[in-house]
Amino acid sequence: MPRFAANLSMLYNDVDFLDRFAAAAHDGFKAVEYLFPYAYPAQELAAKLQANGLQQVLFNAPPGHWEAGERGLACLPGREAEFQDGIGQAIAYALTLQCPRIHVMAGLLPAGASRADVQATYVDNLRYAATEAAKLGLDILIEPINERDMPGFFLNRQDQAHAIVAEVGAANLKVQMDLYHAQVVEGDLAMKIRRYLPTGAVGHIQIAGVPERHEPDIGELNYGYLFKLLDELGYTGHIGCEYRPSRGTAAHATSDGMGWLKPWL
Numbered sequence: 001m002p003r004f005a006a007n008l009s010m011l012y013n014d015v016d017f018l019d020r021f022a023a024a025a026h027d028g029f030k031a032v033e034y035l036f037p038y039a040y041p042a043q044e045l046a047a048k049l050q051a052n053g054l055q056q057v058l059f060n061a062p063p064g065h066w067e068a069g070e071r072g073l074a075c076l077p078g079r080e081a082e083f084q085d086g087i088g089q090a091i092a093y094a095l096t097l098q099c100p101r102i103h104v105m106a107g108l109l110p111a112g113a114s115r116a117d118v119q120a121t122y123v124d125n126l127r128y129a130a131t132e133a134a135k136l137g138l139d140i141l142i143e144p145i146n147e148r149d150m151p152g153f154f155l156n157r158q159d160q161a162h163a164i165v166a167e168v169g170a171a172n173l174k175v176q177m178d179l180y181h182a183q184v185v186e187g188d189l190a191m192k193i194r195r196y197l198p199t200g201a202v203g204h205i206q207i208a209g210v211p212e213r214h215e216p217d218i219g220e221l222n223y224g225y226l227f228k229l230l231d232e233l234g235y236t237g238h239i240g241c242e243y244r245p246s247r248g249t250a251a252h253a254t255s256d257g258m259g260w261l262k263p264w265l
Contacts, residue, residue, distance in 0.1 A: 001231065001264065002227045002230060002231065002235075002239050002264055003030070003031065003236075003237070003238045003239065004029060004031070004238065004239050004240075004241055004261065004264065004265075005029065005031035005032055005033045005055075005057045005058070005238040005239065005240045005241065006020075006024035006027070006029040006031070006032050006033070006241055007032075007033050007034060007206075007240050007241055007242040007243075008020040008021070008024065008032050008033070008034040009034040009035040009036075009242075010242055010243060010244055011024070011241060011243075011245065011254045012024065012254045013245070013248075013249045013253075013254075014249050014250065014251050014252065014253055014254070017039075017040075018040070018044075018048060020032075021048040021049065021051070021052045021054060022048075022051075022052050023254070023255070024052070024054065025052040025053060025054055026255075027254070027255055027258055027261070028261070028262075028265045029054065030053065030054060030055060031054060031055040031056070031057045031238050032049070032054050032055075032056060032057070033056070033057050033058035033059060033238075033240045033242075034059055035059065035060050036059065036060055036062070036063070036066075037059050037093050037097065038062065038089065038093070042092070042093045042096035042097060043096060045093075045096075045097055046096050046097055046098075049097065049098075055098075056097040056098065056099040057099065057100070057101065057204070057237075057238045057240070058099065058101050058102075058103060058141070058176075058204055058238075058240060059090075059093070059094075059097075059099060059102065059103070060090075060102070060103045060104075060105060061086050061087055061089075061090040061102050061103065061104045061105070061129070062085075062086035062089060062090065063105050063107075064076075064079070064082070064107070069108075070107065070108070071105055071106075071107055071108050071150055071153060072104065072105025072106050072107035072108075072154075073086065073105075073107055073125070074104050074105065074106050074107055074121075074122050074125045074126060074129075074142075074154075075106050075107045075109070075118045075119075075121055075122040075125075075154040076107050076110060076118070076121065077110070077118060077121045080121070080124075080125060083125050083128075083129075084128060087102075087104075087128065087129045087132055087133075088132070090102045091132060091133060091136060091138065094136075094138055095136060099138075100137075100138060100139060101138065101139040101140070101141055101174075101203055101204060102129075102133065102138060102139070102140055102141065103140075103141045103142075103143055103176055103204075104125075104126065104129055104140055104141065104142060105143070106122060106142065106143075106145075106153065106154035106155040107153075107154055108150075108151075108152040108153055108154065109152050109153075109154055115154060118154065119164075122154065122164070123164065123167055123168055126140065126142065126164070126168050126170075126173060127168050127169075127170065129173075130168060130170035130172050130173040131170070133172055134170065134171075134172045138172065139172045139173070139174055139203050140170075140172060140173050140174070141173075141174050141175065141176040141203045141204055142155060142161055142164060142165070142173070142174075142175060142176065143155065143161070143175070143176035143177075143178055143181070144156050144157050144158055144160060144161045144175075144178070144181055144182065144185065145178070145181050146181045146184040146185045147185075148184055149181070149184075149213075156185055157185055157186060158175070158177065158182055158186065158192055158196060161175045162175060162196060162199070162201055165201050174201050174202060174203030174204070175196070175201055175202050175203060176203060176204045176205075176206065177192075177193075177196065177202045177204070177205050177206070178205075178206040178207075178208075178240075178242065179205065179206065179207050179208075179221070179223075179226065180206065180207060180208035180209070180210055180213060180242070180243070183210045183220075183221060184210060184211070189221070189226060190225070190226065190229055193226065193229055193230065193233065194229070194233070197230070197233045197235060198233065202235075202237075203237070204237055204238065204240060205230070205235070205237065205238075205239045205240065206239065206240035206241075206242045207223060207239055207240070207241060207242070207243070208241075208242055208243035208244075209221065209243060212244075212246070213243050213244050214243055214244055214245065214246040214257075215243060215245065215246055215257045215260055216241075216243065216260050217259070217260035218246060223260075227239075227264065241261075245257050
């Protein structure tokens, strides 16, 4: 039976962030993820997790200047020191939150650069992050993201991500397989799951409806089929619910759209 994690950056946006932990627990979630924890003291977030019986399963390392449009530092030459400082901060939060994995966003390609131009920087930074995380038993994840949602993002395809993992050669570097992004970019999801899940290199899965990124039961994907396939293949990790409620930020918008989840709880 799949285990689901509420993405508190995208769900329960009708209440303040710190109140989303209780809202997720009320709807039956036992785990949460979100983009960034750094606006709050780690101990305060840990208290929210404990009070609501929740496990933190994922968050992102610092992405650079997010408000200015940056989407990660890992592929950016000249930002290595900032990247390393961010990894240190993320690891400290992960230890306090007892979170076993950290997503490292690749970043946007610099103007005029090709992927080949920055791949060495990306690989070196990931090797550093994986080495530091391994000292404390943590995994580092990389995620292919579609360029419709994030134009210019370095990492877009599953085969590209798995090739990077092989090049880095660290056992604790894995792929965050977001089925929404994978469907937008390349499709053929069941075969992608069958190909990559048995390798052990998939560290986390996320979902959303396609194409609007609403609830998983809205759109072109048959998630019931994919959930059963994940069970058949022995996936025991969490599935992150990283979607935008179709009712937006209306009161109870997230909870009112949870009918898809009830059969799986």
